[in-house]
Amino acid sequence: MTFNSLQFLVFFMVVTLWFFQLKNQKARIWLLLIASCYFYMSFIPIYLLILGGTIVIDYIAGMLIARSEGSTRKGWLVLSLVANIGVLAVFKYYNFFIDNIHTATGIIGRPLDLPLLKIALPIGLSFHTFQAMSYTIEVYRGRQPVEKNFVTYALYVMFYPQLVAGPIERPQNVLPQLKEFRPYNRDNVREGITRMLWGFFKKVVIADRLAMVVDRTFAHTSESSSLALAIGAVFYSFQIYCDFSGYSDIALGAARVMNIQLMENFNQPYLARNISQFWSRWHISLSGWFRDYVYIPLGGNRKGEARRKLNVFIVFMLSGLWHGANWTFIVWGILHGLSVIFFPGKDNFNANKRLAGLLWIPVNFILVTLLWVFFRSANVAAAWGYIKSIFILRGGSHYIGINSVEFGFSLLLIAIMLWKERVKPGHIISGKSFYAYTIFMVLLCYYFGVFIENQFIYFQF
Amino acid sequence: MSKAASYILILFGLVLLWASTSRSAMEYITGKRDTAAWWGTYQGKNGDLVSMSYLDFIGRFKPPVNVPPAAAPVAITKNTVLYLHGDSYSRHLHDTMFAGVSRLYLIDRNHGLNYHLDSTKNNILLIEVAERYFRPYFGGLQMLNEVCDSLVKKKSIANIPLALQNEHVHYASLLPFSVDDLFNKYINQNLQCNLFNYNCIMPLFWSKASLNYYAFNRASGDVVISNDRQFLFYKETVSLTDKGSSYSPLEPGEIASIIANLDTIYDHYKASGFKEVYFSVIPNTATIAQPTGYNNLIPLIQNDPRLKMNIIDIYSVFKQTKQDIYMHGDTHWNSTGRQLWVDLVNTELAKFAH
Numbered sequence: 001m002t003f004n005s006l007q008f009l010v011f012f013m014v015v016t017l018w019f020f021q022l023k024n025q026k027a028r029i030w031l032l033l034i035a036s037c038y039f040y041m042s043f044i045p046i047y048l049l050i051l052g053g054t055i056v057i058d059y060i061a062g063m064l065i066a067r068s069e070g071s072t073r074k075g076w077l078v079l080s081l082v083a084n085i086g087v088l089a090v091f092k093y094y095n096f097f098i099d100n101i102h103t104a105t106g107i108i109g110r111p112l113d114l115p116l117l118k119i120a121l122p123i124g125l126s127f128h129t130f131q132a133m134s135y136t137i138e139v140y141r142g143r144q145p146v147e148k149n150f151v152t153y154a155l156y157v158m159f160y161p162q163l164v165a166g167p168i169e170r171p172q173n174v175l176p177q178l179k180e181f182r183p184y185n186r187d188n189v190r191e192g193i194t195r196m197l198w199g200f201f202k203k204v205v206i207a208d209r210l211a212m213v214v215d216r217t218f219a220h221t222s223e224s225s226s227l228a229l230a231i232g233a234v235f236y237s238f239q240i241y242c243d244f245s246g247y248s249d250i251a252l253g254a255a256r257v258m259n260i261q262l263m264e265n266f267n268q269p270y271l272a273r274n275i276s277q278f279w280s281r282w283h284i285s286l287s288g289w290f291r292d293y294v295y296i297p298l299g300g301n302r303k304g305e306a307r308r309k310l311n312v313f314i315v316f317m318l319s320g321l322w323h324g325a326n327w328t329f330i331v332w333g334i335l336h337g338l339s340v341i342f343f344p345g346k347d348n349f350n351a352n353k354r355l356a357g358l359l360w361i362p363v364n365f366i367l368v369t370l371l372w373v374f375f376r377s378a379n380v381a382a383a384w385g386y387i388k389s390i391f392i393l394r395g396g397s398h399y400i401g402i403n404s405v406e407f408g409f410s411l412l413l414i415a416i417m418l419w420k421e422r423v424k425p426g427h428i429i430s431g432k433s434f435y436a437y438t439i440f441m442v443l444l445c446y447y448f449g450v451f452i453e454n455q456f457i458y459f460q461f
Numbered sequence: 462m463s464k465a466a467s468y469i470l471i472l473f474g475l476v477l478l479w480a481s482t483s484r485s486a487m488e489y490i491t492g493k494r495d496t497a498a499w500w501g502t503y504q505g506k507n508g509d510l511v512s513m514s515y516l517d518f519i520g521r522f523k524p525p526v527n528v529p530p531a532a533a534p535v536a537i538t539k540n541t542v543l544y545l546h547g548d549s550y551s552r553h554l555h556d557t558m559f560a561g562v563s564r565l566y567l568i569d570r571n572h573g574l575n576y577h578l579d580s581t582k583n584n585i586l587l588i589e590v591a592e593r594y595f596r597p598y599f600g601g602l603q604m605l606n607e608v609c610d611s612l613v614k615k616k617s618i619a620n621i622p623l624a625l626q627n628e629h630v631h632y633a634s635l636l637p638f639s640v641d642d643l644f645n646k647y648i649n650q651n652l653q654c655n656l657f658n659y660n661c662i663m664p665l666f667w668s669k670a671s672l673n674y675y676a677f678n679r680a681s682g683d684v685v686i687s688n689d690r691q692f693l694f695y696k697e698t699v700s701l702t703d704k705g706s707s708y709s710p711l712e713p714g715e716i717a718s719i720i721a722n723l724d725t726i727y728d729h730y731k732a733s734g735f736k737e738v739y740f741s742v743i744p745n746t747a748t749i750a751q752p753t754g755y756n757n758l759i760p761l762i763q764n765d766p767r768l769k770m771n772i773i774d775i776y777s778v779f780k781q782t783k784q785d786i787y788m789h790g791d792t793h794w795n796s797t798g799r800q801l802w803v804d805l806v807n808t809e810l811a812k813f814a815h
Contacts, residue, residue: 006652007478014474017467038643045644219701406677447669451682 001042003250004203004451011039012254015160019258025181029155032178032258036160040123043164047122050087051158057083058132059153062139066146077140084129091121096325124164126322130289132157135171137293144171152178161254165247167265167285174260182259190434192256197441198420199249204449206413207242209406210235212450216401218376221386225396229389231407232400236376237369238414241270244283268421270368273360275339278368286322290315313337323375328383332374339367409448481651482643490655499661502654508791510693514684515663515670522693522790539563541813542582544735546570546604547589550743550793560807561814570598578734583813586735587773587806588726591792592745592759593698593705599719600704604726687751693790698745707748707755720767727769739809741773741802743794746787749779773809775802 001007015035022028041048061080065073098114105112135156138144147153156175157163217224217232224232248265255262265284272278279287295315301308313334320333370387377383400407480486494502505512507523516522541561545551546568556565563582570590578584590598598604645651657666673681680686683696697703701710723740730738742759759776762768778801779786786798794802 006649006656007481010474010477010652014471014478017471017474021464021467021471042644042648403678406679409677446665447672 001039003247004200007042011035016254016257020184025179028181029151029178032160033151033155033158036155036158036163039160040158040163043123044120050091050122050125051128054084054087054129054132055154055157058136058157059147059150061136062146062153063148065136065140073140077136080136081133084133088125088129090117091119091125093321093325127166127168128157128163130168130286130322131162131166134168134289134293138171144175147171147175159255159260161251162262165244165251166283167248167251167263168289169262169285173263177260185259188259189257192253192258194434194437194441195253195256196250197253197438197445199246199251199253200445200449201441202242202246202249202417204445204451206410206417207239207246208450208452209402209410209413209448210239210242211452212401213407213410214239214376216399218386220397221382221389223397224389224400225398226390226393228396228398228400229386233369233373233386233390235410237270237365237372238417240372240375241266242417268418270365270418271361271422272364273357274343274364275336275367276344278364279336279340286319290319294318309341312340316340327380328374328377331380331383332371335371335374339371343367477652477655478648481648481655482645484645487651487654500659503658503660503663508693508788510684510695510792511790513682514680514693515666516674516680516684516693516790518667518671519674519790521691524788524791525785525795538814540582541810542566542579542584543810544568544576544584544586545589546586548591548594550591550799551589554799554803558803560810562810570594570604580734583736584734585737585739585810585813586730587739587741588770589741589743589773591743592707592748593695593703593792595742595758596704596715596719599722599726600715602722602725605729687747689751691789692746692750692787694745694747694751695792698792699747699751705745707745707751707758709756711756711758711761716761716765717767719762720765723762724767724769736813738770739773739806740770741775741806743802744776744779746792748776750787771809773802773805775805778802778805 001011015031018031019028022031037048040051058080061076061083064076065080068076095116098116101112101114135144135147135153139146147156152175155178156169156171159169159174159178162169214232214236217229218236221229245266252262252264263285267281267284269278269282272281295311298311298314299307300311314337316333316337317330318333320330320336323329323333373386374380374383377386402410480490491502503512505517507517511517511519511522539561540563541559542564543556543559543562544566545554548570551567552569554565554567556562559565564579566576588604670681673679674686678686680693685694685696685699686692687694697705698707700706701708703709727738727740742762744759748755748759763772763774763776779798782801784797784801786794786801788795
């Protein structure tokens, strides 16, 4: 059940209305848990068992960590982390590593033919695994009291708005909100709905329209002109942003309607002036996770400059691997890491140098766009070929999959999106303008939406 | 919102989700809905692709006048029983169209047939497959289980009901309860049918289709307009990734694997008592009407020396003819294309007529 489906709209209506009819929080938690199970099972039902298994493990681990001390406490934490990473290793990375072992042993002339697993990747596995790990780590660190109620804990991991593509939440933010009974609040409902509509707009009107260009140029690299490939790359930058941030807007809006405030995941990332700044604005919940649970435990910047750079490199390489079991993601992560290390840039520009600071925005955008090519391509060679083809300024087909009217319309949509998020980041609309806005956005999404069955890009992670 | 209104909407939503999930409920609803009334189900008459893209207002995509099928050549004796294993292309064929055929068995793929050969006749098996189904279907050996000698195998597969936009996921053996009735792969299509597929709502769909067609030069949904703007194509027949596409690259070893499967099928049915087994791939519209970039699937299969199966080569005929052979707003051939194919089949059947 993707957010941009009729099934979700009906499901959301039923769950939300029912939620507000229940007068005690225990019943609400049960309702949301059952709804979340149905939501997850609508992708592939059997994978609920895997999710359920990790929930049980982490719930028990949390209890055991809270009860024990010293090395035993650490042991339980390690055990729970191993279990979570083990699930990821089997379902997400096993075939990738076996493939690489097979290739490597083949090169040295002694091919090792290990069996591959014929399994599909459970949807959103990396997201809910990381969210579950943040709970046990926080309990271990003593910053989060253990959650004794299994149903509440299960809902913390499974809460449907952020179950399959984040934000990767922290227990300190979500668990207290889940436990507290909050009555119907009209402002929150309006804010949530307007935010959801903005998310739908970004997904079905912008991202899925740009996808037509991106799919075309990435599938016809060899015959496309440099200009067409450059347009494809730039459009992919906006496609992935509108797709992922659109998902986050819908998730945050859906939770907001039920009086639950999830963490922000984006903050105009393409207005960043350097890569470090970009990562403080893009997929904020993942950056924060790696900062708190990998970078700082590795020593952060406390052990000298060389060690800091190494830590940054490790974090970005892991971040690439987190996205997918493919060298394209690893190379993408490594290149981002190297960019952060070697082009740190400045965050603050004084009045005299403000213009110079602004000039770095397009430079950084071009760098990010070129790195996205690795993220989008099927393999590293294809990505490199794509980038090379942009810069050798060759001829070829200028056709990008849409006509000139739609190309111009796409540019207009991107400009509107950037303007709206720059000047009007808020989503609170009251009174009659709320109804006008709702009707306008519904008509806009209907008439200009591209309704193809495109899943959200980040669902695969 | 008042409490009563909330409960009414909750109930409405639950019933809607259940009705759009349940196969039997959908059968009941679609059976009850009047197609003529303003609130009734919209059923396009201009072809399946026109209906999918709501391009009813474009004249060139409307179907031509249907030419009735020509009578079969007169044979001296009707001594052939034709088992035609096919898909929607062969659905409306009948025995009077074929030379020397005393009885025609139409075997719908995926549903199968129990048979017992008539030893006094020439039993001919003709396998017809649309190109878009060819690679997925003959990548395996499913067909071996679909046409079964009822006396030998005692396998009753004739009673499998027709699916009504409903494909259940089978996990019953893995879980202690059946989840089949809770999840339906086609729930969104069913919801659209239940919520919006009414004659009175069609102007809304047509207006969006007009916008896409006139402003953006494209069709909505899973339909693509051909480069010369004369045909509509089903998207999966022209994408670069779908196996049913005319343009998706063939994988290494794929042709060899399909040939091996076809040979296994041929040997199996020859050993089962069929006098001859024929095979015919009906090209996608795009294969003939927009051949640039074609992956050459059909010629590669048909010209492979390892193939044992006899071929009804309609691909070559379609390539050469100047006639209009496909409907412009539908996935199927028109009556001219169909007749060309029937003529080819009759040429082969004539060999058994005496």
